Amino acid sequence: MVTSPRVTGMAMAGQLAGTRRQRQCGESAPSHGSLLHSGHGLLPFRGLGQGTLRDATRAVAGTADGRRQCAATEIFLAFSRDLHVDLVPATGREGCTTMTSTMTMIRAEPWAPHAAAATESTSDPQNRRYTTTANGTLSCCGGWQFVYGGVASGHRYRISWEGVWRDLAEPLDALVGHVYWGDIATDCYAPGTATVWDYVCAEIDEGVARFSAQLIAPEGVSVVTVRNSLRWTAGGSVVMSEPTVLDLGAHQQRAPVRVAVATGTEASCREPRADVQQCVDHYLGLAQQACQQEGAELVALPEICLQWRVPGHPYDGAVEVPGPETDGFADLARAHDAVIVVGLHERCGHAVYNSAVVIDADGSIAGIYHKVHLASTEALNGILPGDGFPVMETGVGRVGSTICMDSSAAESARMIGLNGAEFLVLPIMGDHRASTWHLGPPEFDEERWRCIQRTRAMDNQLCMVVARNMGRGSCIIDRSGEVLAYNDGNQELVVADVALDDGFRKWNGGCFRQVNWRQRRPHLYGAYASDDPAATRILRA
Template identity: 45%
Template sequence: MNLATLESAQPWAPCAEAAPRTIRLAGGRLETAGNGTRFCCGGWRLTYAGAEPGSAIRVAVDVSTEGLDIPRDQLFCWIHWADLAAGAPMASGGTLWDSLRIESIDQEKVRFSRIVEVPRGVRRFALDCVFRYSAAGRAVWSPPVFEPSAGLRSGKRQVTACVATGRPAERGYIGTVADNVEYYSKICEAACLAIHPDVILLPENCLQYGLKERRAADAIVAPGPETEAFAALARRRSVRIVLGTKERDGDAVRNSALLIAPNGTIDGRYRKVQLAIGEMVSGILPGDRFPVFETEIGRIGCNICKDISYPEPARAVGLQGAEFLMLPIAGDHRASRWTAGSPTFDDERWKIIMRVRAMDNQLCLVVARNAGAGSCIVDRSGAILAYQDGGSDYISAVVDREAPFRMWNGGCFRDDAYTLRRPIAFEPLCDPLRYCPDPAPARMESAACAK
């Protein structure tokens, strides 16, 4: 299979003053080196023909480096899905492009790689090997390797997601965990009969929701009799269920999201990292990581309630390639009043928060709010695919895992969120003892004064 044929390899730079030193080496290798100025930027443009539109290709380029402090930052490799002139900085008119992802092989070698899909109508493309941000040092680029690939993702392309909350305001007395097991499992059963979802998300601590007392004894052991009702449903309806509950972990109690597979096993669990202020002094033990799980519908990660108040938890999930972020949540202080007093629910603020988190991290955000109203399914573009106004037991939407969201300039939104980041400058985010300095004491206002 002829994936792509090299037609030419020419030096490239945005302007003559920026051009790095370029040398052709034996074996098709190409060298770029600093030109003595920090304005240095450019390298090699390789043009190819013979690509098959719609085919999936794995591209890999190995690079040996010398004298570069941060190859991850100082080297860049991207594909323009167009026939570019040798001196053009990039395609215009919204022509599509994809950047390759870099990984370290050893101290002096990195690899750029990516599975890409050749756009419709494209048979010629250009691959740029760029040297930048350094006055000195050198990089030697090996000939790119193109291999056929099965595709960008495995499993179903169209995933039906469901959020099952019920209508809590219409419920009667809730005395036990068993009451909640019966209530939520019946709603899940009804949803399965009506819409045949691939995944159902339940709210935060739903098995303890509405109980009059907060007792450690109400935390469940999982797997156990309380989860078996949902496991049996998962097996019977071939559906994945994400269950929010207080969970026993030895001598500790956790606020957990349990991933119940279609075969009824618990094949993943997330434990809430950012506890709310009340939980911090309740004896609940926080988690310490954000795992991402490979499932039959794609990669799933979780946040729970207060986690979403900070940018890092959702970003930690996205950085591991998650396609879905499951969010069981009671509420968000940013979508409430901004003065002391009884909480409110600001529908517009809520939608902004959820849409921004989905867009910033380029994943589908599935939200189950305990009160029902505000539960939603938001795709990577920030579009709200389904929204719960409080008048139904569940909502659902079909999510396209391969929706080709592109920026106005032809780039991929996922690239912009992750591949183009410069984490070398994010050192303050890695300091566990760094807090935002308070420029002045916050003005105190009592609840009485706020009325």
């Protein structure tokens, strides 16, 4: 829960009561309210809709060091701890009763990509325990795989197991879980382009790796293979439980989110403004147009738009949040069940920040982002930098923000991605990389600009919502890098529908988002979070 609208260093979670997004059937209704038996009574269990993501996300803010689990990975994890699952009724969102069922295993078998890499594998079927031991070489790779039948295409499955490990220096590196939607040979490590596969991520806790995922069975499959592997270690072992595969019923996709970037035309953006109130009136009108005429559910406004083109020092026009300058946007959000992100100079006591205020669909402040990386002149004008990269849970999903110069530091967007965002809203005046690379007046280089924004979307597996103060270059880009909407300077706003359940897959059948976060090896990234890397030392020479 959000305890203060000024929390900037932690991920924020909020209730989504009463919003249009909740009333839609796009969330995974049948599984909400499904019940699991834990031996301590029946527990409510939410599916992979927004409720689960709110529960499952424990986002990391600030420095993402190599020993902390990022929220992007934790989103793949479900909560139960080796729960015993029974066949029980579940009440869906519409009040109907559905059933969940545990799948029965067909067989368990050792696997290895090559005889020279094979691990030592033993089993205790009576106790449903399967042991994998390293073979004495660092190139060892292998383990156990389990085949289940009766899979229904389009159903959502919760797949989980535990592995008790010993003598592993880097268990997140050494232990890996996969699901292959089909019957995979025991020496297969590259199933080709016809097989869809998924990672199953693990939470590491004092010698236990808890693997868990909720996955959608693709079309045309009736069998699933669950694989647990030990790799990249000469010693150590893991004893794993037999996986539980729970059928949660037919999956229902979430409805797309209609996103609008409201900036005004390039010509109107050049006009001077007398005071803050004139800015409020102007951008509130644009936001109203987005909500009333376009049906926008997420509206992004430019950087410091409530002080844009107003003469004077930032101290002179800074406003408190919440306050009369933001109340109109809150009323608009409430009236249209829309999330609105407003850029402004914010006064917090004696401090002034360059802020992005995220107003939720019920009119409350979901959270405030304070710009972390200040522009060179801004860093000397008295503005205070922020100290974290929060992600706010809102009526349209998980929303994070960076501002202008933040875009130049790759760590900024990376932190928003690591903290589990689905949308990165970027209020921005411009990017010095998307201009001339020599002395002289700046010139907007749209080719470079598009490259920057598309790369941010793909690298961090989120939708970029870019609101440029001059209008031109404002855009909406999905996580595949596709430019869904782009303002050439002649539009007051641009609009696009963004699919949350987009189903993007790599050419080889893997999930882009899973691969993006599971491939990371944080224990090797010391320089990334170092305050004195070689690149800085070279500058001192």
